[in-house]
Amino acid sequence: MNIHTYMQTLGQQAKAAARVLSHLDTNFKNRALIAIANELQDHKADLMAENQKDLVAGKENGLDDAALDRLTLTPKSIQAMIDGLIQVATLPDSIGEITDLSYRPSGIQIGQMRVPLGVIGIIYESRPNVTVDAAALCLKSGNACILRGGSEAIHSNRAIAACVTQGLIDAQVPPTAVQIVDTTDREAVGELITMKEFVDVIVPRGGKSLIERISKEATIPVIKHLDGICHVYIDDKADIQKAIRIAVNAKTHRYGVCNAMETLLIAENIAPDILPELAEIYHSKGVELRGCAKTCSLLPKNCIRATEEDWQTEYLAPILSIKIVSGIDEAMNHIHQYSSQHTDAIVTEDYTLARRFLREVDSSSVMVNASTRFADGFQYGLGAEIGISTDKLHARGPVGLKGLTSLKYIVLGDGHIRA
Amino acid sequence: MNIHTYMQTLGQQAKAAARVLSHLDTNFKNRALIAIANELQDHKADLMAENQKDLVAGKENGLDDAALDRLTLTPKSIQAMIDGLIQVATLPDSIGEITDLSYRPSGIQIGQMRVPLGVIGIIYESRPNVTVDAAALCLKSGNACILRGGSEAIHSNRAIAACVTQGLIDAQVPPTAVQIVDTTDREAVGELITMKEFVDVIVPRGGKSLIERISKEATIPVIKHLDGICHVYIDDKADIQKAIRIAVNAKTHRYGVCNAMETLLIAENIAPDILPELAEIYHSKGVELRGCAKTCSLLPKNCIRATEEDWQTEYLAPILSIKIVSGIDEAMNHIHQYSSQHTDAIVTEDYTLARRFLREVDSSSVMVNASTRFADGFQYGLGAEIGISTDKLHARGPVGLKGLTSLKYIVLGDGHIRA
Numbered sequence: 001m002n003i004h005t006y007m008q009t010l011g012q013q014a015k016a017a018a019r020v021l022s023h024l025d026t027n028f029k030n031r032a033l034i035a036i037a038n039e040l041q042d043h044k045a046d047l048m049a050e051n052q053k054d055l056v057a058g059k060e061n062g063l064d065d066a067a068l069d070r071l072t073l074t075p076k077s078i079q080a081m082i083d084g085l086i087q088v089a090t091l092p093d094s095i096g097e098i099t100d101l102s103y104r105p106s107g108i109q110i111g112q113m114r115v116p117l118g119v120i121g122i123i124y125e126s127r128p129n130v131t132v133d134a135a136a137l138c139l140k141s142g143n144a145c146i147l148r149g150g151s152e153a154i155h156s157n158r159a160i161a162a163c164v165t166q167g168l169i170d171a172q173v174p175p176t177a178v179q180i181v182d183t184t185d186r187e188a189v190g191e192l193i194t195m196k197e198f199v200d201v202i203v204p205r206g207g208k209s210l211i212e213r214i215s216k217e218a219t220i221p222v223i224k225h226l227d228g229i230c231h232v233y234i235d236d237k238a239d240i241q242k243a244i245r246i247a248v249n250a251k252t253h254r255y256g257v258c259n260a261m262e263t264l265l266i267a268e269n270i271a272p273d274i275l276p277e278l279a280e281i282y283h284s285k286g287v288e289l290r291g292c293a294k295t296c297s298l299l300p301k302n303c304i305r306a307t308e309e310d311w312q313t314e315y316l317a318p319i320l321s322i323k324i325v326s327g328i329d330e331a332m333n334h335i336h337q338y339s340s341q342h343t344d345a346i347v348t349e350d351y352t353l354a355r356r357f358l359r360e361v362d363s364s365s366v367m368v369n370a371s372t373r374f375a376d377g378f379q380y381g382l383g384a385e386i387g388i389s390t391d392k393l394h395a396r397g398p399v400g401l402k403g404l405t406s407l408k409y410i411v412l413g414d415g416h417i418r419a
Numbered sequence: 420m421n422i423h424t425y426m427q428t429l430g431q432q433a434k435a436a437a438r439v440l441s442h443l444d445t446n447f448k449n450r451a452l453i454a455i456a457n458e459l460q461d462h463k464a465d466l467m468a469e470n471q472k473d474l475v476a477g478k479e480n481g482l483d484d485a486a487l488d489r490l491t492l493t494p495k496s497i498q499a500m501i502d503g504l505i506q507v508a509t510l511p512d513s514i515g516e517i518t519d520l521s522y523r524p525s526g527i528q529i530g531q532m533r534v535p536l537g538v539i540g541i542i543y544e545s546r547p548n549v550t551v552d553a554a555a556l557c558l559k560s561g562n563a564c565i566l567r568g569g570s571e572a573i574h575s576n577r578a579i580a581a582c583v584t585q586g587l588i589d590a591q592v593p594p595t596a597v598q599i600v601d602t603t604d605r606e607a608v609g610e611l612i613t614m615k616e617f618v619d620v621i622v623p624r625g626g627k628s629l630i631e632r633i634s635k636e637a638t639i640p641v642i643k644h645l646d647g648i649c650h651v652y653i654d655d656k657a658d659i660q661k662a663i664r665i666a667v668n669a670k671t672h673r674y675g676v677c678n679a680m681e682t683l684l685i686a687e688n689i690a691p692d693i694l695p696e697l698a699e700i701y702h703s704k705g706v707e708l709r710g711c712a713k714t715c716s717l718l719p720k721n722c723i724r725a726t727e728e729d730w731q732t733e734y735l736a737p738i739l740s741i742k743i744v745s746g747i748d749e750a751m752n753h754i755h756q757y758s759s760q761h762t763d764a765i766v767t768e769d770y771t772l773a774r775r776f777l778r779e780v781d782s783s784s785v786m787v788n789a790s791t792r793f794a795d796g797f798q799y800g801l802g803a804e805i806g807i808s809t810d811k812l813h814a815r816g817p818v819g820l821k822g823l824t825s826l827k828y829i830v831l832g833d834g835h836i837r838a
Binding site for chain 2: 019022078096102104106108115116117200221238239241242245246248249250280345358359360362363364365367368369370371373375378381391392394396397398409410411412413414415417418
């Protein structure tokens with residue numbers, strides 16, 4: 001079978017499954033999640049063995065240590081998948097929920113019903129655990145999914161998919177509700193992101209180059225974020241201890257994550273009171289500082305001059321760019337120009353400025369006196385997260401189950417006609 | 420200036436205006452709407468004179484009567500624009516509204532704030548009134564807009580745009596909040612629908628071919644509907660009088676609209692009790708009937724045999740296709756296969772079947788015992804409508820002011836950091 005025909009078949013099967021899933025009672029979906037967890041539990045050894053094949057091939061193909069690390073399944077990571085499934089089973093199911101049902105002057109009742117999107121295509125790189133995590137969220141939200149993992153993880157993904165399929169069958173849910181693309185042919189991705197008649201949305205998960213390519217070539221809507229160039233602005237009315245605590249946490253809690261601070265903006269009046277102490281902490285943690293001229297003059301020992309490129313860079317590393325600004329207006333102008341509209345925060349005790357920052361900064365998460373690291377589906381109480389969207393349509397910020405749903409209108413009448 | 424540079428300039432100006440508009444107090448926006456209404460009132464004669472130029476050119480260029488009719492401004496249609504502006508001014512402003520603000524276990528507060536999308540590109544055909552209607556909705560929802568009308572209406576649109584600009588200036592709102600594309604060069608559309616850095620969403624309004632072309636070529640998200648192939652299914656538990664009333668209204672209230680019924684499905688047990696009477700009413704109104712074999716055998720005089728193509732056709736005309744089905748399952752299968760997912764209705768007194776139809780039919784509006792003609796922003800209480808979306812992401816069904824907005828997360832802390 002050629003790739004086009006193969007992908008069309010997956011698409012047709014997914015669409016047929018989606019029609020059943022869309023109105024499946026919650027118990028069926030939850031039973032399937034638990035059944036998949038049981039399958040994984042029973043097949044831990046097989047999963048490790050299949051994963052070993054990928055690891056051997058990966059080493060032969062010269063994957064670096066970080067890539068091999070992402071690829072590796074351990075008893076602990078398999079347990080995390082199992083726990084994730086159980087956790088998704090405990091989340092509330094909002095599919096079918098009717099809101100705002102009310103009478104109109106004409107006598108008809110109008111409301112909105114929450115419904116699944118239909119078929120979700122997930123494209124990801126080496127981490128095999130995404131196979132389970134994504135399947136669980138799609139299933140719970142009543143969507144069918146087609147999963148395309150990295151070719152370097154094909155044995156692991158196949159073994160996981162076998163568990164998923166068996167779990168679905170055990171729970172009497174259509175097994176084509178979750179399908180993996182069982183080929184390493186790259187053409188399959190091109191097919192998946194253009195099968196408008198079968199796929200309703202694409203969620204790419206992985207590095208920036210993958211996401212850029214997919215969102216450029218897809219003819220189907222894509223839920224994505226490209227960059228996390230997050231800012232913290234320390235206002236001159238900031239509480240100094242809170243400011244230091246937040247600036248340290250936002251940068252150093254984890255470096256390789258999209259909600260880490262990449263640029264620190266400080267009001268010039270407060271900079272001398274904060275920067276030296278902060279620089280010492282950063283220094284002790286091995287964070288390289290790249291500052292504007294004023295920053296470097298305050299930190300003669302620890303500062304490299306930032307270039308224009310620094311303000312545009314998501315380091316994902318122990319590097320921080322710092323700029324001293326005159327106040328909130330210059331800070332917001334800088335954010336307006338350089339932010340990737342992911343997450344930006346102000347630290348201030350000033351009520352009026354906090355209110356202005358919240359209203360005027362156009363990012364998916366805007367924070368006052370909190371670390372940017374909070375921008376996360378679990379922290380926000382979404383229960384789970386399929387990704388973070390920096391787009392403005394449909395879903396913005398951390399995307400949980402609701403981001404995989406939509407609202408249709410329902411109209412109830414009693415023979416009503418339009419006059 | 421070449422078209423590319425010209426459009427980039429419009430884009431930059433729109434984006435700058437959008438930043439101001441996004442946090443403009445409601446009073447400013449409402450004052451601008453009223454000021455524009457006053458300008459139109461004061462310039463009725465000019466508008467008619469400029470419109471006359473378009474009409475003369477249109478006749479010379481061989482526009483048909485329907486096109487000339489859409490192009491024509493009358494004192495009544497100008498008054499309707501003025502009334503529309505005043506009506507939008509009276510609508511509530513949800514921009515900046517914060518919902519679901521609640522404490523998380525970590526102590527931070529999370530909520531969502533309603534925000535504008537940014538810059539909206541509207542592409543429409545001959546009707547000059549869209550210039551005002553679209554501008555009003557964008558302005559009220561805090562969005563800047565770039566309006567590209569049909570070249571055949573360029574004089575009318577310029578005259579209307581002059582009133583809009585003056586109204587914005589009078590109300591101290593940035594005049595670049597609403598800009599028209601002041602060239603008939605077709606390249607401008609191609610630029611507008613690919614200026615990702617300046618435009619957040621495209622709303623095409625017009626015929627199917629326009630919308631198809633735009634959604635194919637746009638690299639910016641498009642809010643649109645292509646087809647309105649709406650179905651009414653008369654179940655065998657239907658109340659006969661309600662069924663006839665709804666079937667007549669859904670087809671004959673207006674023919675050229677997207678929420679008109681195009682296919683009638685009838686359960687076979689009730690068909691003999693309904694079809695003859697219904698066919699007579701349709702006949703008296705000049706509606707041509709195209710039926711399946713069973714339909715034609717019940718209506719030997721008034722029925723042409725429907726072809727496969729009929730089930731796929733949005734007639735927008737006094738033509739109706741009719742199919743007799745065994746019951747709700749066959750009806751829903753037919754809808755699943757042929758519906759454009761715009762609006763589909765069931766007529767039944769059966770509680771269980773009504774509940775199933777509402778849940779299982781995947782259309783932007785699903786109705787019980789009501790005419791499909793109700794699928795409309797005003798009827799749904801949205802106050803106004805920028806269009807109807809048959810897509811599933813972002814907005815589904817009639818799109819009012821809310822469809823031009825999004826939600827950003829806000830996080831309030833007191834020095835909180837991620838543990």
